[in-house]
Amino acid sequence: MEIKYEYVRKRSEFGRPCSFSDFLAEVTVDIPPDPSLADDFIPQDPVDFAVQEGPVMALHEVNTERVEVAIQGVNHVEGGWPKHVDYKNSELTTRYREEVEREEIYTKTVQRLGSLMEHFIRQNNTIDIYEEYFEEEEEEDEEEEPPSYKTINVLRDPNQPKRMATRLSWHPDGNRSVAVAYCSMEFQDSRRDMCIDSYIWDLEKPYSPELSLKPSSPAVTLEYNTKDWHHVLGGCYNGQIVYWDTRKGGLPVEMTPVEFSHRDPVYGACWLPSRTGTECFSASTDGQVLWWDIRKLSQPSDKLILDITREDQLQKALGAVCLDFAPTMPTKFLVGTEQGIIISCNRDAKTPPEKIANVFRSHIGAVYRVTRSPFFPKVFLSVGDWTARIWTEELMDSSSIMETKYHTPYLLDTCWSPLKPAVFFTSKSDGTLDIWDFLFHQKEPALSIKVSIEPLLSLCVQDNGQVLGCSTRMGTVFLLEISSGFCTLRKNEKTLTSSMFEREARREKVLQDKHRERLVQQQERARARPEEQEDPHEVFKQAKADFLANIKAERRRR
16 A cells, blocks of 8 residues: 655745744554454474673772862052051042151161162072073064955844944954944934834844843944953933943933933934943034033033134034044044034133144045044044044144045944054945055055945944954944954064154145145235236136046046
8 A cells, every 4th residue: 555645835835944833742652452364373483593692891980089179369459558648538548658758767767778689689680581582583483364355243222124234343352242333324214113212232142132231212323441351331312411320220320311312313422431431421513512521410410512713602512423532532532523624622622722732624525434443543533524634633624645546335323443554444434444554565554355235333442452343224234353463563563653653744744734835825916916907707617627527538537
């Protein structure tokens, strides 16, 4: 009897994962015994026997005594101070040291201990156990691997519809997690089913967020506090500033009132290296920079209006798109604006107009990112329109000292390498990541990576300089590991980079002086011959003809 059963399913269902479920056992077939068939069976005596001649072995197990290991730590706290002296207050400790140094017993004690220390120092200096006898015969450097990369992780927005991943911030303790701000920046995007949560992702568990941050409005920017790792600062789309304590969950601890907050989305928010670790400041396209203390977010502690005319009028203020603060320069910060102008500000100035120290007319369009070099604080990098440019604060009201070529797609973000002074990264609107090494090549990137078909909105590199996070317009975060050549400091690389920046700064200064001389000469000629001035209508016609001719030539070339 041939039993045949045909399984039929649709072609669209091929490859789907199996869906299993638990249910109680059930009897599908039951065949009862038939006594009439017992006569057909014939019992057979066994004819084969097996004999094993091998020796009988015994198995013994031995378990050694378990060694219990305990982890112990020692927390060293500065001590030895009297009760009336707070060792955290530098003024009190300095005053107490000066009082002790005036006592006679202090001088005698130093003299007595100084002779003993001198004896041991001389004893240690008798022979140098770390002396290198063959410094000139250095080992040949290993061949550097070619520029390369690999994708080590992908973090996807778990919600529908997808939102933009607008900002990344690495955890200060070993970069074990990353905070991602999700927000739709589409104009008048009023989809009601859109989630407003942002997430903190654990890199060891990339399939689901470790913590959901629930702001009152979608977060445009997030920033970890380097002094207190549990505090996360956020700038919202409705202009509010919020902060979370990750030990207390995803609800905000406190937020600023709407009436004292920004009027536009907060594009930049940074922590300040204060003694308490609770101070921060923010910038928005409403033209204001506001300072806050998270212990009292009811109103800002200070305010600056980004009016480059120095009239301190909000109507003339420039909208801030990005904000940069470096701990190496605690009183200065940089603001990139929608109008393509970079403003260098000094908080310690006495009056608000004096706080705007310098203005750099940098890009044609908005300045999407500005960041200081971690090696040279007076040098900073900016991206906007189609280029990335390097500036120095030593040249006031001048153009950039170095710049990349003009790209076809827009440049959206940039960041420096924390380990190599001449390496920086740029992201473009076609989903490409470029790695530049200006000591190696200044006209083309050292490595160009096609990360995604969506625009790359934000970049953030780890402290080791080898893992880079890129976020896209569809809320996907790619974690890339680049080759060791981009994160290994070569010999004299910092010196070479410094001399390169100084050389370009001198060249730019010479060109600036030449340009000023030419302007002065043209003004003198115009005063000497005022009657020979050209007709403005004729100049306009000639410029229009030259413009159209250049467009036709470019079309023929393409």
